[in-house]
Amino acid sequence: MIKLLYFASLREALGAAGESLELPAGVASVGALRAHLAARGGAWEVFATSKSLRAAVNQAMAGAEARVAPGDEVAFFPPVTGG
Amino acid sequence: MAISVQEADFDCGAEIAALSAADDGAGAVASFVGLVRGENIRAMTLEHYPAMTEKALADIVAQAEQRWQLRRVRVIHRVGRLLPGERIVFVGVSSSHRHDAFAACEFIMDYLKTRAPFWKKEETAAGAHWVDARESDDAAALRWESGR
Numbered sequence: 001m002i003k004l005l006y007f008a009s010l011r012e013a014l015g016a017a018g019e020s021l022e023l024p025a026g027v028a029s030v031g032a033l034r035a036h037l038a039a040r041g042g043a044w045e046v047f048a049t050s051k052s053l054r055a056a057v058n059q060a061m062a063g064a065e066a067r068v069a070p071g072d073e074v075a076f077f078p079p080v081t082g083g
Numbered sequence: 084m085a086i087s088v089q090e091a092d093f094d095c096g097a098e099i100a101a102l103s104a105a106d107d108g109a110g111a112v113a114s115f116v117g118l119v120r121g122e123n124i125r126a127m128t129l130e131h132y133p134a135m136t137e138k139a140l141a142d143i144v145a146q147a148e149q150r151w152q153l154r155r156v157r158v159i160h161r162v163g164r165l166l167p168g169e170r171i172v173f174v175g176v177s178s179s180h181r182h183d184a185f186a187a188c189e190f191i192m193d194y195l196k197t198r199a200p201f202w203k204k205e206e207t208a209a210g211a212h213w214v215d216a217r218e219s220d221d222a223a224a225l226r227w228e229s230g231r
Contacts, residue, residue: 008130008202009213052216059135061198075132075200079216082129082160082201083117083172083192 001070007077010053013043023070030055031064033074052079084144084156088136090163093173102155102177109154113184114175115192121167125206129162129171132200136160143194147176150190151183158191160201190227197224 005018027036034055038048047053055062056075068074087093095116103109119127144156159173174191178184203214 005132007132007200008204012213056132056135056200059132059138061139073134075135077132077200078202078213080197080200081203081214081216082131082199083196 002068003073005073005075007075009078010046010076013046015043023068027068029064029068030057030062030066030074033068034064034076047076053077054079084141084148084158086137086140086144086157087159088131088133088140088162089159090161092161092170093159095170095173098157098159098173098175102157102175106154106177108179109177110179111181111184112175112177113181113188114173115188116170117172117192119165119167119169119171123207124167125208126164126166127171127206128164128204129160130202130204131160131162135200139199140195143191143198146194147187147191151178151187153178153183153187156187156191158195160195160199162201193220193224193227196220 001020002023003018004021006014006016011017024036027033034047038045054077057066057068058073099112099114102112140158144158147153147156154177157173157175161171165171174188176184176187178187197220204211205214
């Protein structure tokens with residue numbers, strides 16, 4: 001299982017703050033996870049269409065090639081706007 | 084370094100004083116305070132990613148400590164609902180000489196703006212909306228990558 005978290009406008013668009021997910025066979029990177037989530041259709045297609053969506057694996061910023069393994073916490077969110 | 088993410092306001096004077104208290108080697112203190120602008124905004128709500136926020140801020144401060152000779156660093160970022168004029172963020176740096184304090188303070192703010200997981204939602208007369216990230220903030224952070 002991995003823990004998924006969604007923040008800010010993404011959380012509102014999906015209507016979910018997070019979920020636990022059994023990592024499907026063959027999904028081992030942030031990019032592959034995005035494709036898997038986008039395949040749910042509807043609002044989830046943002047995972048395929050958004051160029052600005054950011055990811056963090058275990059609380060560290062991560063690119064599409066970053067590895068994802070069972071036990072990880074993976075967060076998706078729009079570009080940050082603090083300060 | 085000392086980092087706080089909190090709903091409560093902070094006392095700028097006390098924070099600035101603490102940066103050089105009982106430290107004879109401190110010759111400079113630079114600070115930045117970010118505020119909620121009131122133009123067309125009724126309130127602003129700051130959301131964050133609690134498990135990551137302090138880790139991201141600590142990483143930014145650690146990078147500043149590698150680049151410049153710093154004595155103390157203090158970062159406070161507020162979360163929750165804030166009204167126009169309220170303080171959002173405090174960055175304070177002490178060093179032996181002013182250049183390091185000025186530069187590190189600006190660097191920490193530029194990196195915080197683009198790398199720390201906070202998101203602003205504005206409430207206006209027309210409704211609430213999430214604030215878009217600005218390219219100028221990315222450019223401000225990028226200039227530290229080159230020409231060091």
